[in-house]
Amino acid sequence: MGVGVFWVLMLRVKAFPLKGDFFKLLLFAGLGICIYIGVNYNVYGSFTGENLRGAPSAYYAVYIFRDILGVSNVVDPFIGIKPTSNSIVSIAFQILLMIFDLLLLKYLVRLVRIKKENLQLQFHYLLWIISGVYAITLLISGYFQQIEEMNVRMLAAANFCVFFSFLVIYFKxxxxxxxxxxxxxxxxMFLTIYSLKSPENYLKNKAEIVPQMVQFKEKKYMYNDEKDIKIITEYHIPVLEKSFTYQHTNTQKGEIKQAIAGTINPQIKWLKYDTVKDKSQILYTSRLILK
Incomplete structure (x- = not known):
């Protein structure tokens, strides 16, 4: 779709010599996509499995806000963290990250202005349009379908386009x-430390989950039905004699089970809402036991 938008815009540019080539690309790509979704519809009864996932049971304003924060992270090639919760700390961190992203975007715009005389701008327009169209359509799709929040994995394609453009411009x-x-x-270093967190706990928990996954190998979906079970960590500051509590995502049993089960069976799909009609296809995290 992004290439199509770029092609339409370039139709007005007389000096652009690749209009015919882009039309052929769109023609063959469109034909391939039509064949793909046609086979899906005839074999599975839906274009992309939307009838199996079901519609979201609820979608609150805070989720839309977090998705927008996630989309803003597309311009940042250095750091991208998956939104974890609706807590004030998590939202505040994501807002700070968005501010950093906007500053980075400002820097990229300044670079383009400085070096635009030596750049093939049409090439960069193509990358930017692909990235923007992908991010916006994914955001819209996320609103109407039961898919994950806008995070670094979901938006990797858009982020790659922007990052590649940034590198070409920067090194010019x-x-x-x-x-x-x-x-x-x-x-x-930051992302490595963030990703590791508590590796010894992961290995210990994985050793408990692996034997149990054998009986659930036929499951297609996984749903965390233990969201109401919250594990709160309390921190004490000795000098100030103050304490505060925080709900860590990586210490919640449902989240731990879901993450580990996903690494054992990468093909299993995570559900945000329990709306799949055939419940026999769902692995509920409560069926996995962690001591």
């Missing part, structure tokens, strides 16, 4: 790459 007539190397190294 570059004198030193020290800054971007240091920035990339910092976020590499």
């Amino acid at each position: 007539d570059l004198k030193s790459d020290a800054f971007i190397f240091r920035l990339g190294s910092f976020f590499l």
Whole structure:
């Protein structure tokens, strides 16, 4: 779709020589997509499995807000964290990340203005349009379908387009790459530490989940039905003699079971809402036992 939008815009540009080539690309790609969804409809009764996933039972304003925060992260090639909860701390962190993303976008715009005389801007327009169309259509699709929130994995295609464009522009007539190397190294370490969290707990819990997954190998979907069971961690600050509590996503039993089961059976689909009609196809996290 993004390529199609770009082609339509380029029809007005007389100096663009690849109109015919893009038309052929759209023609063959469109034919392939039509064949794909046609086979799906004839074999499975739906274009992309939408009749199996079901419609969301509820969609609150906070989820839309978090999705918008997630989409804004598309322009950031350095750091992308999946939204974890509706807590004030989580939302505040995502807002701070969005501010950083906007500053990065401002920097990218400034780079384009400085180097535009030496750039093949039509190439970058193509990447930006593909990224924007993908992100917007995914956001709309997420509203109407039961899919994950807008996170780094869901938006990887859009992020890749922007990042590739950024790299081409950044390294054009570059004198030193020290800054971007240091920035990339910092976020590499940050994301590594963030991802590791508590590896010993993961291995211990995985050892308990693996034997149980054998009896659920035929399940197609997984739903966390233990969201109401909350594990709260309390932190105490000795000097100030103050305490505060925080609900860590990676310590909630339902989330832990879902994450580990997903690594054991990557083909199983996570459900945001329990709306699949055939319940026999769903693995509920409460059926997995963690000591």
